[in-house]
Amino acid sequence: MKPGFEKYIPFQPQPIRGRTWPDRTITKAPVWCSVDLRDGNQALIDPMNLAEKLEYFHTLVDIGVKEIEIGFPSASETEYEICRELIEGGHIPDDVTIQVLVQAREHLIKKTFEAIQGAKNVILHFYNSTSTLQRKVVFQMDTDGITQIATDAADLIYEMSQPLIESGMNLRFEYSPESFMGTEMDYAVEICQAVLDHLHASPERKVILNLPTTVENCMPNQFADMLEYFIRRLPGRDRAIISLHPHNDRGCGVATTELGLLAGADRVEATLFGNGERTGNVDMVTLAMNMYTQGVDPKLNFSDINKIREMFERCTKMPVGDRQPYVGKLVFTAFSGSHQDAINKGVQYMKSSGTEYWEIPYLPIDPADVGREYEPIIRINSQSGKGGAAYIMEHNFGFDLPKSMQPEFGRVVQEETDAVGKEVAPERIRELFHQEYIEARQPYQLIKHAFRETVDAEGHSHVAFQGTLRHTDTVFEVSGEGNGPIDAFFNAIQGEKISRFTFLDYASHAITDGSDSQGVAYILLQDQRTGKQYWGVGLSHNINLAPLRAILSAINRAKRA
Numbered sequence: 001m002k003p004g005f006e007k008y009i010p011f012q013p014q015p016i017r018g019r020t021w022p023d024r025t026i027t028k029a030p031v032w033c034s035v036d037l038r039d040g041n042q043a044l045i046d047p048m049n050l051a052e053k054l055e056y057f058h059t060l061v062d063i064g065v066k067e068i069e070i071g072f073p074s075a076s077e078t079e080y081e082i083c084r085e086l087i088e089g090g091h092i093p094d095d096v097t098i099q100v101l102v103q104a105r106e107h108l109i110k111k112t113f114e115a116i117q118g119a120k121n122v123i124l125h126f127y128n129s130t131s132t133l134q135r136k137v138v139f140q141m142d143t144d145g146i147t148q149i150a151t152d153a154a155d156l157i158y159e160m161s162q163p164l165i166e167s168g169m170n171l172r173f174e175y176s177p178e179s180f181m182g183t184e185m186d187y188a189v190e191i192c193q194a195v196l197d198h199l200h201a202s203p204e205r206k207v208i209l210n211l212p213t214t215v216e217n218c219m220p221n222q223f224a225d226m227l228e229y230f231i232r233r234l235p236g237r238d239r240a241i242i243s244l245h246p247h248n249d250r251g252c253g254v255a256t257t258e259l260g261l262l263a264g265a266d267r268v269e270a271t272l273f274g275n276g277e278r279t280g281n282v283d284m285v286t287l288a289m290n291m292y293t294q295g296v297d298p299k300l301n302f303s304d305i306n307k308i309r310e311m312f313e314r315c316t317k318m319p320v321g322d323r324q325p326y327v328g329k330l331v332f333t334a335f336s337g338s339h340q341d342a343i344n345k346g347v348q349y350m351k352s353s354g355t356e357y358w359e360i361p362y363l364p365i366d367p368a369d370v371g372r373e374y375e376p377i378i379r380i381n382s383q384s385g386k387g388g389a390a391y392i393m394e395h396n397f398g399f400d401l402p403k404s405m406q407p408e409f410g411r412v413v414q415e416e417t418d419a420v421g422k423e424v425a426p427e428r429i430r431e432l433f434h435q436e437y438i439e440a441r442q443p444y445q446l447i448k449h450a451f452r453e454t455v456d457a458e459g460h461s462h463v464a465f466q467g468t469l470r471h472t473d474t475v476f477e478v479s480g481e482g483n484g485p486i487d488a489f490f491n492a493i494q495g496e497k498i499s500r501f502t503f504l505d506y507a508s509h510a511i512t513d514g515s516d517s518q519g520v521a522y523i524l525l526q527d528q529r530t531g532k533q534y535w536g537v538g539l540s541h542n543i544n545l546a547p548l549r550a551i552l553s554a555i556n557r558a559k560r561a
């Protein structure tokens with residue numbers, strides 16, 4: 001054997017002229033078929049037991065999958081029993097078709113017919129391997145011999161199915177030239193045509209031709225070329241439903257499927273989260289949600305993805321990766337500060353513009369569409385920028401910090417992340433906010449106060465303030481008047497030692513915590529002596545008191561600094 005990479009035979013692309021698939025887009029959902037309970041199940045260290053398979057089956061039905069490959073009933077007694085339980089236990093809704101897999105071998109086909117007795121809608125799926133490599137090393141047979149296996153099986157299946165069809169069973173057929181991707185395309189056309197003929201396929205009784213990348217061996221564009229070539233040459237294309245069954249050996253299963261759909265496929269066999277042999281089958285969730293985020297209805301419901309994931313992990317004992325598209329724990333988390341700022345701006349933009357579309361950078365999907373929450377989107381670590389902490393304060397705790405305040409609070413959080421050297425949880429960010437602003441109660445504190453408001457004949461408001469303040473241990477009285485509570489308080493403290501501050505900016509809003517609603521005020525003051533600016537925050541059930549607390553918070557912070 002040659003060393004290293006030299007021992008591999010490169011894929012030979014199928015020459016094709018005037019390919020049309022690159023100019024197409026995906027505009028509608030394919031027919032979905034789940035192979036979780038067969039391809040997925042056979043690849044588990046501990047295959048699912050009956051109860052697990054039933055629960056999984058019901059989840060697939062809830063998601064909206066209408067064709068479900070339930071197993072390989074001729075392969076073992078367990079598989080047979082599961083098939084019987086699904087049928088006899090009344091688990092299969094009338095609009096769902098079960099699919100059963102069988103090799104193109106007589107005794108297995110006969111056993112499979114026994115297994116499906118009594119079912120309403122069935123796809124009988126048979127296969128044999130057609131690739132150059134398998135013909136050479138496994139079967140040592142020429143193409144005629146391989147075609148004979150397929151057509152013999154087709155004849156038997158057609159014959160055995162007639163009484164069932166006459167008795168009312170909606171029985172359809174599926175043929176897979178297994179290892180299609182390693183088969184010469186002209187031969188793939190030849191064997192599929194022969195199978196269609198032997199199954200008496202017609203536009204009214206279409207047969208599913210399932211074209212698997214049993215082992216993914218080429219680039220998705222090369223697969224799309226093969227498929228377009230195959231479909232063009234298949235006589236009586238309207239007798240067939242072209243189905244894809246991609247595996248993921250090169251990590252391109254999703255791309256292969258998407259390009260395969262552009263090249264003319266009608267149907268896709270896939271599994272949840274890409275479970276299946278080796279690197280798995282193609283992931284149905286990613287495919288469906290990719291369509292969804294392009295404005296195409298995938299006709300599958302993943303609106304509670306966490307619930308599906310929980311069922312999947314419990315039944316298969318397989319973990320779903322943290323970065324698995326749409327479902328992974330970290331896929332709605334932005335660590336980078338610039339990403340956090342952009343997300344923040346996107347949220348603001350959506351609010352202020354009233355846009356009808358999802359227009360948030362770095363979030364290709366609204367997490368709520370898969371039942372995920374906004375809360376974990378931003379996590380604050382030393383790489384996060386000023387916007388991240390403000391985002392947490394707004395989305396987790398309802399504090400809408402003024403824009404010009406965000407850098408100041410960002411620095412407070414940054415100091416903490418630098419000090420602890422790891423991520424800071426939202427709760428800790430709230431604590432820092434309280435410590436820094438709301439609990440800045442020294443040295444100045446408002447002990448008690450009263451406002452008296454009069455409105456003159458022209459409607460002008462006039463407010464008189466009287467209050468008691470404490471500076472460390474000294475208690476003193478202040479009073480002042482103004483055109484509003486803030487003005488009156490500010491005038492009241494003129495002449496005191498705290499009068500060296502200029503009022504620069506003010507914002508306020510209500511925050512609701514359960515049924516409890518409070519007002520929060522943000523006030524920016526400038527220290528005339530140093531020129532430095534300080535934000536203060538006040539919180540109160542009393543709408544007039546929150547700004548006074550905010551003023552004192554800013555002054556106290558200035559003193560502290």
Ligand code: KIV
Nearest residue numbers: 127176178179212214
């Ligand atoms: O991957 C494959 O080729 C299969 C066939 C049985 C369809 O699973």
Ligand code: ZN
Nearest residue numbers: 039212214245
């Ligand atoms: Zn497979």
